[in-house]
Structure formats: C-alpha cells, structure tokens
Amino acid sequence: MQGQTARIVSQAIRYIEDHLNDKLELDMTASALCYSKFHLHRMFTKTVGLTIHEYAVRRQLTEAAKLLVFSKKPIIDIALLSGYESQQAFTAVFKAMYKTPPAEFRAAEQFYPLQLEIHLKEEPLNMDFTKDDIQFAVPADIDDWMELVSFTIDGYPRLNKSEYLENLNRYIADKKALILRDEGMAVGVMGFSAEAGSIDFFAVHPQYRNLGIAKIFLDKLTDELLSGKEIILSTYRADDKADTGYREEYVRLGFAEKELLEEYGYPVQRFVLTPKG
Numbered sequence: 001m002q003g004q005t006a007r008i009v010s011q012a013i014r015y016i017e018d019h020l021n022d023k024l025e026l027d028m029t030a031s032a033l034c035y036s037k038f039h040l041h042r043m044f045t046k047t048v049g050l051t052i053h054e055y056a057v058r059r060q061l062t063e064a065a066k067l068l069v070f071s072k073k074p075i076i077d078i079a080l081l082s083g084y085e086s087q088q089a090f091t092a093v094f095k096a097m098y099k100t101p102p103a104e105f106r107a108a109e110q111f112y113p114l115q116l117e118i119h120l121k122e123e124p125l126n127m128d129f130t131k132d133d134i135q136f137a138v139p140a141d142i143d144d145w146m147e148l149v150s151f152t153i154d155g156y157p158r159l160n161k162s163e164y165l166e167n168l169n170r171y172i173a174d175k176k177a178l179i180l181r182d183e184g185m186a187v188g189v190m191g192f193s194a195e196a197g198s199i200d201f202f203a204v205h206p207q208y209r210n211l212g213i214a215k216i217f218l219d220k221l222t223d224e225l226l227s228g229k230e231i232i233l234s235t236y237r238a239d240d241k242a243d244t245g246y247r248e249e250y251v252r253l254g255f256a257e258k259e260l261l262e263e264y265g266y267p268v269q270r271f272v273l274t275p276k277g
Contacts, residue, residue: 006122006207008033009047012040016056017117020063023083024056048118049206050244056083058115058154061097064090068102069111075102096241099267112158114242116150118206126182127211131220137177137189142168144186145179152203154244157236157266164201167191171200178220180213188213190221197226199233209245218253222276231255231273234263 015032016024029052030037044052064082067073073081079090095101097114137145145168146161153159171177171191180188187208191201199221204213221231235250236243237260247269251257255271262268 003122003124005043005047006120008035009044010120012044012052013118016059020060021081021083026052046210047120047207049209055115057093061094062113062115064094065098065105065111068106069109113153116153118151120207121185123183125207129180129211129213129216131216131223134178134180134217134220136175137172137179139172141179141186145189148186148189148203148205151205155203155246157242158264178217188217190217192221194226197229197231199231214249214253228275230275232270234261234268234270237267237269
C-alpha cells in the first residue's frame with residue numbers, strides 16, 4: 001500500500017514539474033492522472049506534508065526566483081510564466097514567501113530555493129525506529145545528508161550550501177552530527193552544540209515526518225547527549241507563509257516561544273525546551 005501511494009504521489013509530482021508554467025490546481029492534476037481528487041489530496045498531503053497547491057506554488061516561486069536572479073526577463077513575463085495573471089498578484093505571493101518584493105530580490109542577486117523537487121521512496125518505510133537507530137554521522141554520509149537537505153529545503157531559509165557543508169564537516173569531526181537511515185537512505189539528520197545546548201540544523205524526510213522521527217531525535221538529545229540541559233533552536237515566526245509546519249511541530253514537542261531575532265537576514269523566533277523533570 002505504501003508503495004502504491006508513493007507511486008501515485010510521484011506521478012503527481014512529475015505532472016507538477018512538467019507544468020510549472022501553468023496555473024496548477026488539484027482538479028487539473030487529478031484529472032490528468034485519472035484519479036479521485038479527494039483521494040489524491042489526502043495521499044499527497046499525508047506523504048509530502050503539503051497540499052498539491054502549496055507544493056506547486058512553492059516550486060513555481062522557486063523557479064521564478066531563479067529567473068529573477070539569473071535572467072533578464074521582465075518581472076511581468078516571469079509572473080506569467082509562473083502561472084499568475086498579473087504582476088501584482090505574483091508580487092504579493094512572492095513577497096509573502098521570500099520576504100522581499102521581486103525587484104529587490106533581483107537586485108540582491110542572491111538566489112535561494114523555497115522548494116526543490118521531492119523524490120519519494122516506493123519501498124515500504126520502517127515504522128519502528130528508536131533512538132538507538134540514530135548514529136553519529138561520518139564523512140561517508142555527507143552525500144546522502146545533503147540529498148536529504150535538498151528534499152527539506154523548506155526548513156532552511158536562505159541556505160548557503162558551501163557554508164553549510166563547511167559547518168557539516170566540522171560537526172561530523174566533533175561528533176555533533178546525528179543521522180538516521182532506512183535501507184541506506186538518510187531519513188533524519190541533526191547537528192547540535194553541546195556547549196550552547198542548541199539544535200543548529202535538523203531535517204526529516206517528508207515521507208517520514210509523521211512517524212515520530214523528531215521525537216526520537218529529541219529523546220536522543222535529552223536522554224543521552226544533552227541530559228539536564230535547556231535546549232534551544234530557532235524556527236519560523238508565527239504566520240510566516242513560508243513555514244510548512246516546523247513551528248507547529250516544535251510547539252507539539254514541548255518547546256516554548258522566546259525572543260524574536262534574525263538569522264542570516266531572515267526573521268525567526270527562538271524556542272526553548274526546559275530539561276525533563
């Protein structure tokens with residue numbers, strides 16, 4: 001059943017990728033796949049963590065941002081290529097997601113993606129992970145780690161890949177990088193600082209986000225690696241349109257809201273988890 005669901009959702013993703021210049025909606029995608037829109041909506045949302053509309057918008061805006069930085073196309077042409085009927089409508093959605101109007105984004109010449117194409121695993125997923133399955137990452141894990149980051153780019157606003165890789169190598173050398181695998185594929189990764197008591201980067205594959213992976217990583221920290229310490233992290237601010245559920249997940253795990261701040265020029269909020277007991 002898992003494999004069939006993954007195959008259908010993969011077909012939907014492929015259809016979206018082939019029609020990024022169109023105004024994509026659930027009805028259109030379901031009709032093209034000859035599948036019930038209600039079942040497709042449920043499968044897609046559960047598997048990807050986004051609705052078809054949300055995924056399509058994020059992919060279209062990512063391609064639009066690329067054109068803004070790497071082409072000289074007029075903004076109105078980019079808006080039309082992204083499925084919008086006017087520059088005004090495109091600008092409103094772009095600014096909500098990228099925190100800056102298209103013209104200013106172009107002038108800054110610093111592209112970063114909101115969403116890259118997701119590739120799904122069609123084999124059955126391991127449903128019984130425990131914290132003992134989480135291992136310290138080694139240099140041989142870097143390629144798979146970075147592939148997972150590309151699938152979860154929605155959790156890394158304004159990611160600088162070269163800087164991230166430099167930090168990752170340091171975290172691996174210092175045994176502050178954790179990885180969880182399922183049949184050779186990285187499905188969860190975390191970089192942490194014992195000194196600061198912080199989670200510095202964290203990602204879970206979209207297909208595995210509903211399996212409690214975040215909880216077992218947190219248990220690994222609180223029970224073994226950062227026992228008795230306050231744990232801090234930063235994530236999206238309330239009502240940030242670019243957030244795909246990270247803030248809600250941390251609240252569910254028991255993190256409390258703290259101060260507002262900016263990281264790498266992006267507005268975020270700090271969260272704190274108090275020690276057990």
